[in-house]
Amino acid sequence: MSGRADAASVPKTDTESEVVLSCRDLSVEFRMDRGTSRVLNGLDIDIERNEIIGVVGESGSGKSMFASALLDAVVEPGVTSGEITYRPSEGEPVDVLDLSDDRLRQLRWEEISMVFQGALSSFNPTLKLRGHFVETLEAHDYDVEAGLERTRELLSDLYLDPDRVLDSYPHELSGGMKQRALIALSLVLEPEVLVMDEPTAALDLLMQRSIVSLLSDLRDKYDLTMVFITHDLPLVTKLADRIGVLYAFELAEVGSTEEILSDPKHPYTRALLNSTPDIDSPLEEMRPIEGAAPDPVNVPSGCPYHERCPMATEDCATIKPDMEAASATHDVACHHWERVDDEIDLTTEVDR
């Protein structure tokens, strides 16, 4: 595979942006001593090229599993099933889950790469940053010199002084710098898709917001597709074009950011919005979500949210709702999504 440094960006054949990654019935299971826990339960989602999609879920909702599954890198003894079709800009589509070992090794980081939450511990403490970049380029037989040139450009895009960062050890950098260096490392082989699992969780407010705005610049400059996974709903609305809400290891709702914010159709999304302390919305209506997060081993029958949902009816508890289209760009998995408007009012409805 010759270095891809010079590949001109391929003119898009069809006007409507085609799907880069499409997941069908994606599940992850762990055999535990108290039963098998399905930490991802039949996820169907299509991610379009050059799109930034946010995946929001509380801790324990399976979102980290989704990130690992996209690279078929679920931790042992997890078993990933279903199908993930990846369509590179040139070359034929491929199912990520049944690739041969070295084809998978080539796919990871060259075409789909990942940024972990723990930036603080993603670097080898006894190896300089430069070492990390060089060894990655060499492992994929990229031209190291051109690679380092690209890295310097990436680092300065991320407001980092390239030479100072490359020559320092991980423990000499602050949290924010390390996270941005990790993003640069994940882009060094010019991947098409960047999966990010809570990339800014451990950082300060200002740093978080700055990184988010940097990411949208990077998307435009390197025409990337990004999957931004977080629990911080307000933050992701500043970056994502579309948002998927994950609850009880399934997708509850997927839609454009605009629709999800102003007119969410799933009761859980509404409850989530109402419970998120926000700077502008009025104080009085803040209400926490009752009940506890579901347990992956015995996921409740029917709609997983029915135990905590104020609108739950008889068939919510028995029949599992599947995805219905509330609009061209808005799907929701709920039997009563039409009635949600008048049942649960949205406290973030501000007259702005």
Added chain:
Amino acid sequence: MQRYYLERTLQAVVTVVSVMSLAFFLLRLMPGNPADAYRAELIQNNPQMSQAEIDHRVEQKLNVLPDAPLHEQYLNYVTGLLSGDLGESINEGVPVSEIIAEALPWTIFTMSIALLLSFVIGISLGAVMAYKEGSYFDNGFSVTSILFNSIPNYIVGILLIWFLGYRFKLFPTGGRYSTEMDPTLGLLEPIQTVAFLGDALWHAALLILSYTFVAAGGWALRMRGNSIQVLGEDYLRVARLRGLSERRIATRYVGRNAVLPLYTALLIAIGFALGGSVILEQVFTYPGVGYYMIEGLEARDYPLMMGVFLVMTIAVVLGVYVADLTYGLIDPRAQTRGGEH
């Protein structure tokens, strides 16, 4: 960075001084100390000797000025030490420093080989056990390591002498090198040097083996623990995702980070190795520094014993000091955190 070096040098100096004072204290002030015992002995079997003559003899033997004020004695003792005068060995009538100068290289020769051998074997064994965690290989070697680690090395020594020495006559059962071999260490006659070294190694083999069997088990268990911990780290997962070769990960990631804490354990092991030679060399009648320590003991030859003790401690302090300084090179984090290893 210099603060770290300064701190280490200061500590090394303070250690040496405190050991000297300890030796001074033990030699003179302990009840039933050797100086009084020796003087009593002198007075007893040659009553006509003048007090001055007796003091001179005692001072000459143990460099002890009995009636001088304490601090003066101490100063005299220290200056004597610094100039290499460790007093005279009672039963060998030869300055202690001479005996030690002749014996020390041998102890350092055997013990450094034993230490390094056990370290290297232990590390590689431990790393492999970590990679094959939970397999028969791992469990099997863990148990054997525990077993070997729980036998004193001199007992292993006795058993080795018994089987490989007496029963099968494969190895000599004592001494530094065979009599007909004349010790030559020169680049001029390479064959002679090699032959001599070969013979010396052959003689020291059992001693080194007995130390290595026991110590390697300890290193293996420790390395296994560290490696398993490193294998669980995030940066390992990221390294694999980046498609680095297994060999690169095993050496530069797992190996490098797992060995770091063992480096500090190596420092402490230097002390134990030298100290342990006291019994091992006696069991193998291998005339190193430790051997003379026990010889000195049987003859109540305090200057020799004290001399050996001092030299051993200084050797350990030097070893620890050098290793401390080089620690900063292998663990970048140590440089900035002032040696918090």
Added chain:
Amino acid sequence: MSADDPVVSMRDIDVHFQDDGGVNPFADPETVRAVDGVDLDIPENDVVAIVGESGSGKTTLGKAAVGLQQPTGGTVSFRGQDIWTAKKRFSNPSIPYSEIRRSLQIIHQDPGSSLNPHQTVEASLAAPLKKYESELGPEDREARILAMLERVGMTPPHDYAQRYPHQLSGGEKQRVALIRALLMNPDLILADEAVSALDVSLRVEVMDLMLDLQDQFDTSFLFISHDLSNARYLAEHADGRLGVMYLGELVELGDAEEVLRNPQHPYTKVLKWATPSLSPDEGAAEPPVREIDIPDPVDPPSGCRFHTRCPYATEHCKEATPEQHSIGAAAHQASCFRLDDASDYWHSEPLEGASLDADER
């Protein structure tokens, strides 16, 4: 000891950490000036929220306020009585130190390490009671603990009382820590990032609990957080005050509602920009600061410490340190030259990348 004496008042507080030379005497110690000349009063039964990035010294200031961190300069007094003189043996203070110690408590951020893993919930909660309510028998103590557990919604209390911390969820551990502080009937509780480690939906629940218990035990809260929305929720509910700290200095302080609606100091404006709101409008893409990373606290920038990042900084800001100017009636202060029209900030050269009237993005 008048009633309106603030529970805790801090005058010109400095906290400098000396990384001294270890064993050898002639090493050059680096001093980190975590807190520099801060004045703060915490009134009775009120909430004061302090917001700032990591390294701004907000936690150190909090710990100084509850007497866990000795300031290197300035005074911390509890109802008029200097805490640290009270602590000395023969200073016979007007309020005994044990009384002060009991009245100032702390709740920590990480629920995981706020409870001793080797003690059951009941044992952890019995400790304060044994010390301060020694007249209570074991049964009375048990009953009070069970009542408090019930009060914070952990039912059945008997079952929770016997549990070990590892058998509790993050929210439950935080509530036990809250009860442990309240059992001593304190006058001030330092909530050091007390909710940021919890799940979003739980945060509101715990903050409501704090507000509810505040009326019942009339304690004040000093709420430290790096998240403006959490701080705002708590401070505005109890119509308390909101302070903003940057590199050891209190750059803005005022009534919470006022400070958020009409921030005066450029740094507060940047923090407000950085706090994502749920409103769908697309916030400014470019971060409105000239430098993202926080300067090294060991040698902070000269003059106004924010000048290296401030979008409005000028040469004048580099040389001179701004004074506290108050704006409007609600004792709303901020230390920035732009608030003083007479200052010669307006005539000095703006720094590279900055401009006097950087548009209000």
Added chain:
Amino acid sequence: MSERTESLHGIDDGEAFEAVSDATMSRQERYRRLFDRWILAPGRIIWDDLRARIGASIILLYVLVGLFGPKLYKTPRVNQGPRSVAPLSEGLTYPLGTDNLGRDILAQLIHATPSMLQMITAGGLFVTIMGVAVGTTAGYAGGRTDRVLSLITDIVMTIPGLPLIVILAALLAPQNPIVTGLILTVNVWAGLAREIRSQVLSISRHSYVEASKAMGLSTPTIIVKDILPNIMPYVLITFVNAARQVIFASIGLYFLGVLPYDSVVNWGVMIDQAVSGGAMHVMSMAHWLIAPLATITLLSFGLILFSQGTDRMFNPRVRARHSTTTGSDDEPTDDDAAATTGGVVR
């Protein structure tokens, strides 16, 4: 001043804060729960772990032999039996055979055990107490005391142990096993103190320690309640290591004749006599040498196994599962349940 205290009692904080007991728990019930949690539960954990079970039984064997052995079994005397008899050849009269002076080897082993155990416990306790005291003070106090103590510990640690012991043994010629035990571990505690110091440093960074300080609990209470339970697993492992070092050093020094021994023979002396008595050359005398060697190795092996098995005993999670009176054991899923299993990615 009065206004201040008055507000304290007159507080109208509703019933929660003033609640007094109605459902009292009988004293007997309380002791039963304490007994179960502190004695039965650890016992079950030890029994449940194979390594700990073997280790514990080996140690128990030696302790019983040490306590009752000499009373039950005959004392070794010269010529009490035929010389150098092979084990089990004379039926059970001399189960492990006799040495070249006709003394019953098993009797020698048994009669040497009490003084050996005293030496081990004395040495082990000395090391543990010194190490924990110095380590905890240095770790908890910090600042100048920490630096001074750490300097002393580092110095004592670099002094090679055995030569120092040899000199002390020569000078003091200790008879009483307890004094010998102390001398044998004169510098062993330094290594432990340093390890405990680093552990205490990390524990005292936990928030619950600061919360206890805020509650005004006295330093000793904080150390005993918050710090010690966390380092207990380490303390036990170190007691066991110290005990093993006492065995190794004492046997070696008795073997070399450095340590004087009174009339009662001990294991080290037996090895010395066996080796000098030609057990190395004559196969028929092999049993004389093997018996003491095996005894030492078995005890040391038992100690290691026991220490490895027991670290689970101090882990609250494990203890909770084994004690019947702890609350219900449903492990709430804080984070992604599966994500915490960790492990190796394909």
